[in-house]
Amino acid sequence: MTDSKYFTTTKKGEIFELKAELNSDKKEKKKEAVKKVIASMTVGKDVSALFPDVVNCMQTDNLELKKLVYLYLMNYAKSQPDMAIMAVNTFVKDCEDPNPLIRALAVRTMGCIRVDKITEYLCEPLRKCLKDEDPYVRKTAAVCVAKLHDINAQLVEDQGFLDTLKDLISDSNPMILKHEMKVFFVKYNDPIYVKLEKLDIMIRLASQANIAQVLAELKEYATEVDVDFVRKAVRAIGRCAIKVEQSAERCVSTLLDLIQTKVNYVVQEAIVVIKDIFRKYPNKYESVIATLCENLDSLDEPEARAAMIWIVGEYAERIDNADELLESFLEGFHDESTQVQLQLLTAIVKLFLKKPTETQELVQQVLSLATQDSDNPDLRDRGYIYWRLLSTDPVAAKEVVLAEKPLISEETDLIEPTLLDELICHIGTLASVYHKPPSAFVEGSRGVQHKRLPPRSGSNESTESPDVTPSTAAQPTEQQPAVIPSQGDLLGDLLNLDLGPPVNVPPIPSSTVQMGAMDLLGGGLDSLIGAGYGTPAVVPTSLNAPLGGGLSDLFDLAGGMNMPSGSYVAPKTVWLPAAKAKGLEISGTFSRRMGHIYMDLSLMNKAMQVMTDFAIQFNRNSFGMAPAAPLQVNAPLAPNQTIEASLPLNTVGPVMKMDPLTNLQVAVKNNIDVFYFSCLYPINMLFVEDGKMDRQIFLATWKDIPNENEVQFQIKDCHLNADAVTNKLQSNNIFTVAKRNVEGQDMLYQSLKLTNGIWVLAELRIQPGNPNYTLSLKCRAPEVSQHVFQAYEIILKN
16 A cells, blocks of 8 residues: 555544554554654644654654654754754764664754754764764765754854864765765756856866766766857866876777767867877877877867877877878968967977978978968067077977976866965855955955954055054064066067966965065165164155144145045057957957956957957066956857957966056957957056055155155146145045145145055145146156156046
8 A cells, every 4th residue: 555545634633643643552553653744744734733742753763763753853843942852862862873874864854953952962963973984974964064054154163063074075985975976967957157167076076986977977968969068078078087097098988989979079179188188198098199180171170270280290200191281281371370370380390300301391381481471479489499499409409399298287186275275264255266365356355354364464454544653653574565577578478378267376465576676665664764764865845844833734634545436547449450350359448446457348340250269368567467357258249249348357467577567468369369469558557545655654755765766747738726636636546645835836745556565655736827737756666657647647637
C-alpha cells in the first residue's frame, strides 16, 4: 500500500486520535502516527498541538522515524521556540551516536532550526562534528556552519568556525568538497554570465580527485549551441590540462575529439589551448601536430592563426613542409592582423635558424615586408631587431630567438597568500569578484576597511587640522612620496601589451609611490614644520608683510573642506579616426566624478561589419593611469551605430615618465584588430579631494621649497572676482587656504594634491578691473607646474 493513505480525510477527533497513537507502546503504530502528522502538516493543517508528543518520539533507534520527527521540528520550532528546547538534549545525544548517519542528521537539523535559543546549544556539537572521523559528518557540519553564519555571523567568528573551515579545505578526503563541484555544474536555463562564472569556479576547484568528472562536464558543454559558452568551455579544458598535470593526456585526447567535430570555432579554440599545453609540457604531446595542420585552411580568427603559426615555427624541424605552410600565410601578410604578422615574423626567423639553407629567400621576404612595406611601429621594430641580429651575429640570434621558454602556469593559482587572506575578509563584496582589495578599485575610499585587515600604510588621514600647531605637527616621516620614472622603451612595452582585463596591480599608497630617482617632497610635509629649515627661503612679498596679530590674522578663512560640485569637463575630441582603425572611430574626454576618474568614450562604427569583443589597455604612463574595470560595450556595434561608454580609471598602474607628461598611449582591441592611439588627459583629473593643506604647513612648505622651483604665469582675459575664482577652482579640487587684500589687490593662497602625493602651492593675484591674473606656482616637481597652469586657465575660462 502506498503512502497516499496518510493523506485521506479523517473524522473530527483526528488530533485526539493522533495524540493517542503517538504515545503508543508499539513502535510501528508510533511510526504510522508520525507519518500521518507529517502528511497533515504537508497539506497545510495545523498540527502544532502535537509538538510535545512528536518530540517524545525522538528517543528511537529507528532512522526513518527520527528523520520524520526532525522534519516536524524544523517546521514548527520557530513558532514553538520554548517547546523546541525540549529537543536539545536529544540533539546533543544524537551528535555522539555511533551511527554517522544519525550524527550528520542531528547536526544538519540543528542548523536548519532558526531559533536563537537552539543556536546557543549548537556550537559544541558542531565543533565536534567538524572534526568527526567520518567524512560525511564533517561535510554536513561544514554546510551547517554556513547556515549558522546566516543566523548569527558574529557567533561563527567568535567560536573560531571559520578557521576550522579553512582546515577542511585541505582535508585529505575529497568527499568534504565533492558536493561543491556539482553545485557549480551548469544548468540549461542559467543566464550566460552565470554559466561563464561557473566555468571559472569549476577550474579553480579542479583537482586530481575530481578531474574526470570535470572533463566529462566540459566536453558536454563544448557541444552546446551558445558560441561564447562553447569557446569558454574549450579553453577550460586546456586550463585543466595546465593545472592538473595528471589529466593533461586526457585533456589533449578530449581536445582532439572536439577537433574531429570540424565545428569551426571549436577547432580554433582547441588549437589555441593546445599551443599553451605545448608550452607547459614541451616534447610530450607533439604527435598531434599532424592533426592540427590538417585544419590549417579553416582558421580565420587571428588568435587561432597566430597559435598555429607559433606551433609551426616552434616545431619546424619536425614538420617536413613547414616552409610551405608559413609561406601560405605570407601571401596575404598585409591583410593579417598585427598579432598574426608578429607571430609570422618570429616563426619564419625560427625556421631560418633551424633550416638556413632552405629558407634564406623566405626570411628575406618577411623581413622586407615587416621593415619596408609596413607602417606598424611594433612590427617594424621587431623586424629591424631580427635583421640586425641575423646580419651581425647569427649565433647570438639563435640564443635569443630559440632560447628555452619559461613554462606557463594556470593563472588561478597565482593569487599571493597575503592578498588571498585579505580577499577572504571581503567575501560578499566586489573585491571577491575582481580578486583585488577594495583600495585597488575604490579611489579615495577610506572607509573600506575590515577589522581583520591591517590599516593601510602611508595614510595621511587626520594629519592636517587647523588646531595643530607647528610644534605638534613636526613629525618627520621616513616615507617619501612620489616621482616619475624616466621614459623607457615605449614601443617595447606596447609590443607586449596585454589586452585582457585590467592588470591586478597592488594598491600604491599615495605617500610612497616610487616614480624614479628624484624625490619631489623630501621627507614629506610633516618634516617641514620642525625647528631649523637650513638656508632661509624667500616667502611671497605679501606673506612677508608686517602683520599685527601674527599669522593667524592672515589665515582667516574658515577651516574644513567642501566637496567640489561640477568640475570642468572638456568636450569630446576624435582620438582615433576611422581611416586609421578599419572603420572604428573613437572620440573621448576625461572627467572626475565623485572622486573617481573616468574616460568617457564614443565608439562609432563606420565600417560595413559588426564590431564586438572590445577591450582596452594603457601603456605605462606618468601617473599610473590604468583601467579600473574592463571596457563595457554591452551590445555589438552595428554599422553606422554609435555607443557611449564610460571607463572607470585608477592610478595604481605601472608608472613611467612620458613626454609630454600627460600623454597616454592606448590600445583598443575588437574582433577586427588591435588599434593604437595617443591622447592627453588634463592634469586636473588627478587633483584629489583631500588637497586642502593646513595653514601652518602651507607657510612652512612655501618657505622650504627652493626659490628656483617657483614659476610665474599670466592668465589673460579672465573677468571673475576673487569669490567666483575661489568657488570655480574649489569645484576642481584647487583649495583656497587663505585670502588677503593688499592695497586693493586680492591675494589667494591655494593648494592642490595630485593622486601620486605631489603637492602644488599657488599664489593667485587678482586686481579688480584688470582681466589679467598673476599665478605663482611652487612645487618640488617643477615639471608639473606648466600643466597645472594650463589647468587653471582652462577651468577659469570655461
